[in-house]
Amino acid sequence: MIYTVTLNPAVDYFLEIDELTLGQVNRSIGERKAPGGKGINVSRVLKRLGYSSEALGFVGGFTGRFIEDALHDEAIQTNFIKVNGDSRINVKVHSEEETELNGTSPEISKEQLQQLESQLKKLTEGDVLVLAGSVPTTLSVCLYQDMISIARKQGAFVCLDTSGEPLDKAIQARPSFIKPNHHELGEMYGVDIKEVQQAIPYAKDLVGKGIDYVLVSFAGEGAFLATKEEMYFATPPRGIVQNSVGAGDSTVAGFIAAMQEGKTDREALSFSVAAGSATAFSKSFCERKEVEEFSQTIDVKKWEEVNVDENL
Numbered sequence: 035m036i037y038t039v040t041l042n043p044a045v046d047y048f049l050e051i052d053e054l055t056l057g058q059v060n061r062s063i064g065e066r067k068a069p070g071g072k073g074i075n076v077s078r079v080l081k082r083l084g085y086s087s088e089a090l091g092f093v094g095g096f097t098g099r100f101i102e103d104a105l106h107d108e109a110i111q112t113n114f115i116k117v118n119g120d121s122r123i124n125v126k127v128h129s130e131e132e133t134e135l136n137g138t139s140p141e142i143s144k145e146q147l148q149q150l151e152s153q154l155k156k157l158t159e160g161d162v163l164v165l166a167g168s169v170p171t172t173l174s175v176c177l178y179q180d181m182i183s184i185a186r187k188q189g190a191f192v193c194l195d196t197s198g199e200p201l202d203k204a205i206q207a208r209p210s211f212i213k214p215n216h217h218e219l220g221e222m223y224g225v226d227i228k229e230v231q232q233a234i235p236y237a238k239d240l241v242g243k244g245i246d247y248v249l250v251s252f253a254g255e256g257a258f259l260a261t262k263e264e265m266y267f268a269t270p271p272r273g274i275v276q277n278s279v280g281a282g283d284s285t286v287a288g289f290i291a292a293m294q295e296g297k298t299d300r301e302a303l304s305f306s307v308a309a310g311s312a313t314a315f316s317k318s319f320c321e322r323k324e325v326e327e328f329s330q331t332i333d334v335k336k337w338e339e340v341n342v343d344e345n346l
């Protein structure tokens with residue numbers, strides 16, 4: 035079974051605004067609401083790719099009910115732990131640029147955290163656990179690290195997509211797969227990564243630390259996958275970005291779907307990038323058909339075959 039954990043789910047409130055002006059009343063010309071948070075997005079994209087998963091994490095209040103109902107409407111199983119406060123509302127403004135306003139988490143008690151721990155202790159060999167999104171500031175930065183240790187002990191394959199201190203700590207517990215973007219990778223090593231080739235030694239270092247798959251994404255510039263055996267680079271398709279919210283989560287979901295299908299590492303990278311780009315080019319999330327079509331057109335090379343001057 036695939037489980038996704040979102041510690042801090044959200045109602046994503048998308049507003050389209052012609053020209054956003056700070057300090058003024060801005061009126062939207064279009065809006066929509068969706069259940070959000072990175073783990074939840076992974077569950078939603080997995081569903082579109084043909085895979086069931088169970089969404090775990092903490093929800094509360096009227097926003098929490100909206101999140102659960104919306105997921106059930108999409109036939110996604112949930113087993114959320116209920117908290118007293120309201121789940122946050124994250125505002126995503128689409129104007130000349132994309133601007134995101136993300137809220138904080140409702141309070142989560144020790145008992146509620148213990149319930150999550152009990153859920154993880156029920157994982158079994160062959161399960162996939164996805165830990166994605168920020169850790170609420172009231173919780174320990176070591177939370178993901180602790181969760182990974184439990185899940186790995188149970189024999190689960192653990193995918194992690196987070197940033198900052200929780201990511202630094204979590205690496206020590208050796209997740210099976212991580213997907214930092216180039217800024218997040220740079221942050222881990224205290225460097226500013228501007229070009230793909232700069233990221234290579236850091237990705238290799240992470241593989242050396244025992245992470246089986248390190249997928250580094252560079253938005254429209256490409257993505258590479260480092261494993262013990264090989265390093266592949268994929269050039270994403272070209273298109274018009276409609277909405278980048280959830281593109282990274284789609285990349286994670288694409289990788290998990292590819293693994294479930296027994297695809298090779300090269301194919302898995304192409305499928306993940308296809309899913310990320312198909313989401314970036316759509317108003318909402320990718321659909322399986324377009325991911326398959328993009329995946330056929332994506333050029334994946336072994337890193338040593340990449341001509342940096344020609345390809346980057």
Ligand SMILES: Nc1ncnc2c1ncn2[C@@H]1O[C@H](COP(=O)(O)OP(=O)(O)OP(=O)(O)O)[C@@H](O)[C@H]1O
Nearest residue numbers: 215251252253254257270280281282307310311314
């Ligand atoms: N301009 C673009 N053109 C094509 N594909 C894109 C573009 N931007 C993002 N993508 C796709 O989305 C994937 C993830 O993008 P990115 O590197 O920005 O990750 P991220 O920062 O985790 O994403 P997010 O914006 O969801 O947080 C890329 O690997 C690529 O497949």
Ligand SMILES: O=P(O)(O)OC[C@@]1(O)O[C@H](CO)[C@@H](O)[C@@H]1O
Nearest residue numbers: 044070071072124136167168280
């Ligand atoms: O505040 P976090 O947990 O870092 O990110 C939350 C979030 O911005 O990430 C998703 C897109 O990846 C959105 O659905 C959600 O609002």
